């Protein structure tokens with residue numbers, strides 16, 4: 001009998017020791033809906049196509065169209081209408097000459113109209129290059 005009581009007490013004790021309901025388990029997180037697949041990467045921006053190198057402006061052609069009337073086929077200035085390149089080119093920088101062509105120039109010889117509205121920088125550079133190699137001081 002005594003043994004039974006002890007056993008009962010022991011089991012009670014054991015029950016109390018583990019007693020109480022286990023704390024409610026937090027509800028298992030609901031499975032997240034599968035993350036939407038990342039949006040496809042936007043298509044790569046179209047690479048700016050290198051402008052197909054437009055044929056370099058033809059300085060000789062530009063000269064024949066816009067300059068020869070005053071500067072002459074020989075670059076000597078067509079009897080004073082334009083400057084004689086042999087006289088006006090030396091000692092001037094390309095920048096200064098390009099500015100004269102672009103903005104025009106009024107000087108001792110006369111007035112050259114501005115070409116900036118007719119020719120772009122590339123064309124001015126091309127025609128100046130032509131003028132220098134064709135009429136400029138050699139060497």
Ligand code: HEC
Pocket residue numbers: 062063066067068069070071081082083088089092096097100101105106107108109110111112113115127128131
């Ligand atoms: C309407 C006549 C006329 C035309 C057309 C003309 N020029 Fe001139 N140009 C002149 C005169 C005049 C001068 C000299 C101005 C001065 O210094 O008295 C001159 C000067 C120049 C000079 C020297 C500028 C400087 O700083 O001394 C260059 C370079 C030149 N011209 C290039 C050209 C080119 C290139 C063209 C064609 C795109 C052209 N010219 C068309 C009249 C003209």
